[in-house]
Amino acid sequence: MKITLTQLTRIGKWSKQYANLPDRYINRAMEQVYWKNPKGPQYKPNAVIKRKEFYFGVHRPWTMEFKNENQPNTRRPKVFVEPILxxxxxxxxxxxxxxxxxxxxxxxxxxxxxxxxxxxxxxxxxxxxxxxxxxxxxxxxxxxxxxxxxxxxxxxxxxxxxxxxxxxxxxxxxxxxxxxxxxxxxxxxxxxxxxxxxxxxxxxxxxxxxxxxDTKADVVSEVTFQPKLCTFEMDIMEDMGIKEDRVPVKSYWY
Known part of the structure; x- marks a missing residue:
C-alpha cells in the first residue's frame, strides 16, 4: 500500500535502528543554525533561524559525510519519494x-x-x-x-x-x-x-x-508515577502532611 508523493525533509527512521541512537542526538548532530538573536532582556527570546531542508543520501545524519553533502547555504534539487506504508x-x-x-x-x-x-x-x-x-x-x-x-x-x-x-x-x-x-x-x-x-x-x-x-532493566521497567486527580502543589502538600484550612474568597464570573 502506498500514499501520495511527499517531499523528503524529515529524518524519520533513517537507518538509525542499527546505530541505536536517540532522536535528540540525531537532531542535535545535524542541526544548522543560520542566525540566533543576542542574549538580553531587550531581545525576543528563542528567536532562531535553522535550516529546514536537508539532502538525504546513503550517509547517516550524524556523520561527517552527511555534513559535507549539506554544507551551510547549499541547496540541492528536491527529492520526491512515494513512501511505502x-x-x-x-x-x-x-x-x-x-x-x-x-x-x-x-x-x-x-x-x-x-x-x-x-x-x-x-x-x-x-x-x-x-x-x-x-x-x-x-x-x-x-x-x-x-x-x-x-x-x-x-x-x-x-x-x-x-x-x-x-x-x-x-x-x-x-x-x-x-x-x-x-x-x-x-x-x-x-x-x-x-x-x-x-x-x-x-x-x-x-x-x-x-x-x-547502563541503567538496569528492572529500574527502567519500574513504575514510579501514580496518576492522581490533583495539582502539583496538592501532591506536595499531601506528601508533607499539610492540610488546607484556608477559606477561598468568593469570586464571580460573568
Whole structure:
C-alpha cells in the first residue's frame, strides 16, 4: 500500500535502528543554525533561524559525510519519494537484482533506507571509488568498490528460501495471529531474518550484557508515577502532611 508523493525533509527512521541512537542526538548532530538573536532582556527570546531542508543520501545524519553533502547555504534539487506504508525488506534478506550489470544475481541486504525506498546489497551493484588521489605527490590513490542503492519497488525482488527463486509476496496472518510474509508463487512463509535485531551494541537483544554505565532493566521497567486527580502543589502538600484550612474568597464570573 502506498500514499501520495511527499517531499523528503524529515529524518524519520533513517537507518538509525542499527546505530541505536536517540532522536535528540540525531537532531542535535545535524542541526544548522543560520542566525540566533543576542542574549538580553531587550531581545525576543528563542528567536532562531535553522535550516529546514536537508539532502538525504546513503550517509547517516550524524556523520561527517552527511555534513559535507549539506554544507551551510547549499541547496540541492528536491527529492520526491512515494513512501511505502508497510516496509517489507529487512537486513539479512536474500534478494535478486532485476536491473543493471548484476541483473539475475542474488545477494544479502546489507543496509536499508526506508525514507528513500533504498537498500544496499552486499557486494553487488557496485561502482569504483577513488580514495586518496594526490596529484602533487604523484599518487593515483586507491580504488575500492562501493555498493550503490537499489529501489525496492522496481530494482529487486525477494527470494523464496524454499527454492531460491525470486517471487512476489504479501503479508498475511497465521492461525496464531502472527503477521508473516508469504510467497505468492509457492505459498510458503518467508521468515524475517534474525539480523533485524542486530545493532551496533549487540547481535541480538537476548545476548546483550549490561554495561557498568547502563541503567538496569528492572529500574527502567519500574513504575514510579501514580496518576492522581490533583495539582502539583496538592501532591506536595499531601506528601508533607499539610492540610488546607484556608477559606477561598468568593469570586464571580460573568
Amino acid at each position: 508497510e516496509w517489507s525488506y529487512f537486513r539479512g534478506d536474500r534478494v535478486e537484482i532485476l536491473v543493471g550489470k548484476d541483473k539475475g544475481k542474488q545477494g544479502i541486504v546489507k543496509q536499508i533506507f526506508e525514507e528513500r525506498n533504498w537498500i544496499l546489497v552486499d557486494g553487488l551493484n557496485c561502482k569504483l571509488k577513488n580514495l586518496g588521489k594526490d596529484t602533487k605527490k604523484d599518487f593515483d590513490g586507491v580504488y575500492i568498490q562501493e555498493e550503490q542503492p537499489l529501489l525496492v519497488t522496481t530494482d529487486v525482488a525477494l527470494v523464496d528460501p524454499s527454492d531460491f527463486q525470486a517471487t512476489e509476496f504479501e503479508w498475511r496472518f497465521t492461525e496464531e495471529g502472527n503477521k508473516v510474509r508469504v510467497s505468492l508463487r509457492t505459498g510458503r512463509i518467508i521468515p524475517i531474518p534474525g539480523s533485524v535485531e542486530e545493532t551496533i551494541d549487540y547481535k541480538s537483544k537476548g545476548t546483550y550484557k549490561e554495561q557498568p554505565k
